[in-house]
Amino acid sequence: xxxxxxxxxxxxxxxxxxxxxxxxxxxxxxxxxxxxxxxxxxxxxxxxxxxxxxxxxxxxxxxxxxxxxxxxxxxxxxxxxxxxxxxxxxxxxxxxxxxxxxxxxxxxxxxxxxxxxxxxxxxxxxxxxxxxxxxxxxxxxxxxxxxxxxxxxxxxxxxxxxxxxxxxxxxxxxxxxxxxxxxxxxxxxxxxxxxxxxxxxxxxxxxxxxxxxxxxxxxxxxxxxxxxxxxxxxxxxxxxxxxxxxxxxxxxxxxxxxxxxxxxxxxxxxxxxxxxxxxxxxxxxxxxxxxxxxxxxxxx
Amino acid sequence: xxxxxxxxxxxxxxxxxxxxxxxxxxxxxxxxxxxxxxxxxxxxxxxxxxxxxxxxxxxxxxxxxxxxxxxxxxxxxxxxxxxxxxxxxxxxxxxxxxxxxxxxxxxxxxxxxxxxxxxxxxxxxxxxxxxxxxxxxxxxxxxxxxxxxxxxxxxxxxxxxxxxxxxxxxxxxxxxxxxxxxxxxxxxxxxxxxxxxxxxxxxxxxxxxxxxxxxxxxxxxxxxxxxxxxxxxxxxxxxxxxxxxxxxxxxxxxxxxxxxxxxxxxxxxxxxxxxxxxxxxxxxxxxxxxxxxxxxxxxx
Numbered sequence: 001x002x003x004x005x006x007x008x009x010x011x012x013x014x015x016x017x018x019x020x021x022x023x024x025x026x027x028x029x030x031x032x033x034x035x036x037x038x039x040x041x042x043x044x045x046x047x048x049x050x051x052x053x054x055x056x057x058x059x060x061x062x063x064x065x066x067x068x069x070x071x072x073x074x075x076x077x078x079x080x081x082x083x084x085x086x087x088x089x090x091x092x093x094x095x096x097x098x099x100x101x102x103x104x105x106x107x108x109x110x111x112x113x114x115x116x117x118x119x120x121x122x123x124x125x126x127x128x129x130x131x132x133x134x135x136x137x138x139x140x141x142x143x144x145x146x147x148x149x150x151x152x153x154x155x156x157x158x159x160x161x162x163x164x165x166x167x168x169x170x171x172x173x174x175x176x177x178x179x180x181x182x183x184x185x186x187x188x189x190x191x192x193x194x195x196x197x198x199x200x201x202x203x204x205x206x207x208x209x210x211x212x213x214x215x216x217x218x219x220x221x222x223x224x225x226x227x228x229x230x231x232x233x234x235x236x237x238x239x240x241x242x243x244x245x246x247x248x249x250x251x252x253x254x255x256x257x258x259x260x261x262x263x264x265x266x267x268x269x270x271x272x273x274x275x276x277x278x279x280x281x282x283x284x285x286x287x288x289x290x291x292x293x294x295x296x297x298x299x300x
Numbered sequence: 301x302x303x304x305x306x307x308x309x310x311x312x313x314x315x316x317x318x319x320x321x322x323x324x325x326x327x328x329x330x331x332x333x334x335x336x337x338x339x340x341x342x343x344x345x346x347x348x349x350x351x352x353x354x355x356x357x358x359x360x361x362x363x364x365x366x367x368x369x370x371x372x373x374x375x376x377x378x379x380x381x382x383x384x385x386x387x388x389x390x391x392x393x394x395x396x397x398x399x400x401x402x403x404x405x406x407x408x409x410x411x412x413x414x415x416x417x418x419x420x421x422x423x424x425x426x427x428x429x430x431x432x433x434x435x436x437x438x439x440x441x442x443x444x445x446x447x448x449x450x451x452x453x454x455x456x457x458x459x460x461x462x463x464x465x466x467x468x469x470x471x472x473x474x475x476x477x478x479x480x481x482x483x484x485x486x487x488x489x490x491x492x493x494x495x496x497x498x499x500x501x502x503x504x505x506x507x508x509x510x511x512x513x514x515x516x517x518x519x520x521x522x523x524x525x526x527x528x529x530x531x532x533x534x535x536x537x538x539x540x541x542x543x544x545x546x547x548x549x550x551x552x553x554x555x556x557x558x559x560x561x562x563x564x565x566x567x568x569x570x571x572x573x574x575x576x577x578x579x580x581x582x583x584x585x586x587x588x589x590x591x592x593x594x595x596x597x598x599x600x
Contacts, residue, residue, distance in 0.1 A: 129519060129521045130521070131521075131522075131523075148521070149518075149519055149521075151519065180515070184512070184515065187512060188512060188515050188516055188519050189519070191507055191510065191512070191516045192507070192516055192517075192519060192520035192521070192524045193520075193521075193523060193524065195503070196503065196523065196524060196527045196528075197523075198560075198563055198567070199499060199503065199527075199560070200527065200582070200586075201563070201578060201579050201582040201583075202556065202559045202560045202562075202563045202578070202582075203495070203496065203499065203556060203559075203582075204582040204583075204585050204586045204589075205559055205578050205581050205582040205585070206555055206556050206558075206559035207491055207492070207585070208581060208582065208584075208585035209559075209581075210491065210555070212484070212487055212488060212491070213585075215480070215484065215488050216488055216491045216492055217492075217585070217588070217589040217592065218449075218592075219429060219449055219451065219488050219489070219492060220492035220493075220589060220593070221429045221430070221431075221448070221449075221492070221493075221593070222431075222593075223431075223493060223496065223497075223529070223530050224492045224493065224496055224589075225589075225590060225593055226526045226527070226529050226530070227496045227499075227500065227526070227527055227529070227530060228496075228586050228589075229523070229526050229527070229586075229590075230523050230526070230527060231579075231582045231583060231586040232583055232586045232587050232590065233579075233583070234583075235575075235576050235579035235580040235582075235583055236576060238575075238579050239572055239575040239576045239579060242566075242567050242575055243570050243572060243575075246567060246568070246570060249567055250564065250567055250568055253560065253563075253564050253567070254564075255506055255510070256502065256503060256506050257557075257560070257564075258506075259502045259503075259505055259506035259509075260498075260499070260502045260553065260557070262502075263498055263501065263502045263505075263553075264550065264553050264554075264557075266542075267498070267542050267546060267549055267550055267553070268546070268550055270543050270546060272539055272543060275535075275538075275539045275542055275543075276535050276536060276539045278501060278502070278505050279501050279531075279533075279535030279538050279539060280535040281505050281508060281509075282500070282501040282502075282503075282504040282505040282508065282531045282535075283501075283504075283531060283532055283533070283534075283535055284508075285504050285505070285507070285508035285513075285517070286500075286504045286528050286529075286531040286532045287532050288517070289504075289517040289520060289524075289525075289528070290525060290529075290532065292517065292518075293520070293521070293522075293525055
């Protein structure tokens with residue numbers, strides 16, 4: 001079955017949803033963009049900026065007008081929206097494509113699953129690994145996804161043509177589309193993103209509560225600024241991600257805790273060889289990662 | 301007693317020692333710079349670049365020629381150099397000023413202490429909070445210390461005139477000189493620098509040893525790059541810092557561990573309010589810190 005791509009509904013018009021609409025318009029993947037959301041000012045701003053052509057606050061209207069529905073709301077809101085969309089489209093022969101941009105896939109997969117464990121043919125979950133320190137539709141940027149990864153997590157039940165169409169949508173934005181399982185996605189994201197956020201939040205909170213906190217922040221410098229940058233992220237968004245990806249995050253925290261305990265013992269024992277080995281392995285891995293990331297961002 | 305400042309000996313000619321020499325020459329605080337170190341190529345390069353006027357590999361020669369001796373070697377090497385300098389100058393009526401730039405002060409303080417627990421009048425320990433991703437004398441920069449903090453840790457026994465002279469030396473580089481106790485210095489630096497390095501090394505090492513390490517590094521992005529930047533630091537330098545500041549680092553790791561354990565319980569319990577409170581406190585503290593740091597770096 002071939003899917004139409006003319007009209008895209010963006011549910012939740014923020015940085016990611018707005019940037020996707022801009023990119024798809026600029027690259028002529030779709031012609032008409034409808035915004036849906038709870039916050040009217042964002043929708044009005046989206047029209048004023050030319051990011052969307054029109055908006056509605058009636059989900060049924062957005063769903064019935066759209067060829068592709070992109071859920072671009074925060075993690076837990078996205079799950080509720082997915083429920084509502086599925087209820088609205090249940091049993092429709094020509095249901096629109098449904099995808100999302102959330103940071104966790106397991107909770108959405110659980111909501112989308114049918115009684116037999118399969119996904120509806122038209123629901124293809126995805127996650128663009130892109131962002132910015134800025135947020136909101138005003139910060140949206142047609143080039144946000146260029147040379148960034150988009151992970152799709154297709155599963156049994158998905159129509160391969162639906163997966164291809166969502167992949168083509170992201171490819172049109174300049175992104176590099178890859179596929180993995182829901183479980184692998186959530187494990188990898190817990191390790192590279194959710195755990196680092198948890199560590200940064202825990203560190204800054206620990207220091208802020210210390211007796212010496214005034215001096216600590218007075219004498220911290222650039223390395224600390226970089227290390228803690230992600231602790232300036234939106235607390236509500238990260239609360240929801242921690243709830244949605246609970247098990248993978250707990251497992252990542254525990255693995256990290258084991259390694260920190262080993263390093264603690266090396267420090268306690270003044271184990272010079274042990275510490276040098278740990279630090280050298282880490283430096284080697286981190287230098288390799290940085291080189292690969294720099295190469296990817298140059299578009300190679 | 302007034303101290304002469306004409307001739308400065310830099311022991312260990314790397315980024316920090318070289319930058320200090322450049323800054324003091326440019327600001328006419330001193331006229332003659334002598335390099336001392338184990339690695340001949342650095343010393344030859346220092347002369348070729350005009351960072352130092354001459355060099356020697358004879359410590360006694362450097363010590364007897366200098367008005368100010370700056371130990372700019374790595375942490376543990378610095379402690380050994382301090383021993384040697386004290387042996388060379390012991391009982392001299394006109395001993396030169398001795399200072400250092402190492403990241404830990406407690407181990408140097410212990411080496412400098414006399415039998416009665418006081419410091420020699422002429423030994424003033426210090427630590428410029430400045431650095432760069434680059435290293436070596438070729439990367440040295442006369443402006444490296446501008447608007448950066450330099451912490452001096454004077455103690456009982458120090459000649460106030462000696463402390464004033466070392467403070468004036470750093471002020472001449474454009475740095476902002478502050479004083480604190482050795483213990484406070486080591487506690488604050490453990491929290492803001494040594495602990496973050498330990499966490500970054502432990503995290504990257506944990507991920508590198510994971511079964512999914514290929515995928516993990518393939519899908520990590522900019523936030524992870526910033527968070528782990530300090531894991532690309534010199535393993536030998538950080539091994540030595542962890543040895544020199546062992547007790548304060550262990551205490552910082554344990555305090556962090558307690559806060560991470562609390563956050564882990566909040567994640568495990570899907571405690572939305574608890575997580576939001578933790579993340580919000582951290583974001584508030586981190587945003588304030590970032591604003592203060594930005595203001596300081598603009599020179600206000």
